[in-house]
Amino acid sequence: MADENRRIAEELIEAIGGKENIDTAAHCATRLRLMVKDKEKIDQEKVEEIDKVKGAFYNSGQYQVIFGTGTVNRIHEQVIDLGVSESSKSDQKEQVKQQGNAFQRLLRTFGDIFVPIIPVLVATGLFMGVRGLITNLFPDALPENFLLLTQVLTDTAFAFLPALIAWSAFRVFGGSPVIGIVLGLMLVNPALPNAYDVGSGDASPIMFFGFIPIIGYQGSVLPAFIAGFFGAKLEKWLRQRIPEALDLILTPFLTLLIMIFAALFVLGPVFSAVEAAIMAGATFVLDLPFGISGLIIGGLHQVIVITGVHHVFNLFEIQLLADNGLNPFNALITAGIAAQGGAALAVGLKTASKKLKALALPSSLSAFLGITEPAIFGVNLRYVKPFLMGLIGGAAGGFFASLFNLQATGMAITVIPGTLLYLDTAMSLILYIMANLIAAGTAFILTWLFGFNDKMTQ
Incomplete structure (x- = not known):
């Protein structure tokens, strides 16, 4: 060996x-x-x-x-x-960061910031799915204290989401992560009116100077990201100018003092409005009628994966979950992933080439577990037509998911592992399985009939 x-x-x-x-x-x-x-x-x-x-x-x-x-x-x-x-x-990442245009570097930065916090959001989504399953199975048998305990599991990550984002932003932009955590926690301090209560009308913002509304930033993504960016830059700037003997005391003090006022009075209100506008545009696409959103997203998501900029959708999914506790985007991209697995499976079963079969069959399994790179780059994109049939299958599965408004309780896991995000109701689970079968089945049949033959290997 x-x-x-x-x-x-x-x-x-x-x-x-x-x-x-x-x-x-x-x-x-x-x-x-x-x-x-x-x-x-x-x-x-x-x-x-x-x-x-x-x-x-x-x-x-x-x-x-x-x-x-x-x-x-x-x-x-x-x-x-x-x-x-x-x-x-990490060394190679530093080399790669210097390459590509400004847009590519920005998207890589988003990935560096949001990818490390995804595992806890995945866990939160699984907790929500399991709680939904248990409450549906035993609707009248669960004590109230048990339900309160489950809220610790399902609500904590999103209640303190700005702290997670500010921590990661400080880490990426060269600041002290612990200062980032504290700055993020300040944005959701209980002394501030809770953003969710303000949104529901149960609380009112604190008005400064008669026109600046001050609220907490529970569930906010962009304000915490921007605060983390400027906070890290400010800390680095201060450390270069404050004498070493006073650095330990003055740098954290001034960083937090300046940044919390900047975040609450300027950055928060401005970027909350920007975030709301971005979400309104994205939600408009998701709300397109007659399954159109599923056709678009399910059909094109894997094209975006090829470009490597798909991590930008993490911000969108995190905000969806923070706002509503549900994520309709997951079902649509899952269809695209399952379809590429179906196309690779068709190639693996149809080819007479032992080498291609040994490549395509494990690659299809990898796709069904949520990782499409081996299927895309190793099989489907190499012969082009299987990839195109996979896009059609993704559009078909996404269309079905969109028609039934299928929504996940979390993010970042798809296809077979993603089943755990649809345990909240029996109907959600059934529809999720059907969407995956439609996507994979459509891609498989089209690839088998029109998308591949062994002449293409020559």
Whole structure:
């Protein structure tokens, strides 16, 4: 096995243009990430023919080769043993950050900030789904104290969402994360009128100077993000100018003092209005009648995944959950993911090529678990038509989900694992399964009939 992995590493290095064309190597859970000097020296076809390679693509100076969980660790070890310089994924991120246009860098920043807080939001969504299941199964048998206890599980992350976002923003922009946490907690301090109570009419804002409304920012995303950005920059600016002997005392004091007033009096009101406008536009698309929103989002989401800018939707989903506790966007993108899995499955079952079968079948399973990169880059996009059939399948599944207004209790998990986000009612679970079957089934049938034959492999 070690000899085989050594051979694969050697073939890969040669196909990429030799060691002299590779700056550094790192890896994540499924991909070998290589910083290359000249992408024109990469022999893409040769890379894709190497054993165990499930796909490869170039993005912003980084050549990513998909091997899958476990395998990538062993290939990475062999690549390093062959003399390629090793770097951490964070080091490569710093290199990648300097590349691409301003819009690409902005989207990568959004990803760096929101991706680390997604796990707790996933857990919250699962808690909400399980609570919905239990309350539906035993509507009259649960004590009130039990329901109050479940609110600790389901409400905490969103009640203190600005603290999570400000913490992550300070971390990304070079400030002290603990100052970010405190600044975020100040935005939801109980001394301020609760944003949800103000929205429902049960409380009124505190009016300063007769025209500036001051409220808490429970469930807000953009104001906390902007406060975290400016707060981190302010802290760095202060640390460069305050004497070291006073830095420990004055820097946190001045950062929090200046930023809480800026956040409550300027940044909060302005960016709350911006956030409301963005959400109104996004909600308009989601509310399009006759399933049109599902056709658009389910059909096009995986195209956006190819571009690598899909992390921007994290902000949108987080805000949906913070506002309503439900996320209709999840069902629509799940359809697109399931459809790519269905298309890859059709290729794997139809082809006579043992290598392609060994690539397509595991890739389809990966897609059904919510990870589409192996299916897209390794199979569907390589032959184009399966990918297009997957887009049609995603549109069909999204159309069905949109017609029935299917909504998740959380985010970030899809297809089979995403089932846990639809346990709140039996009907939600049934509709979710049907939407996935329609998406995957449509893509499978279309790919089998029109999207693939073995002549395409030649």
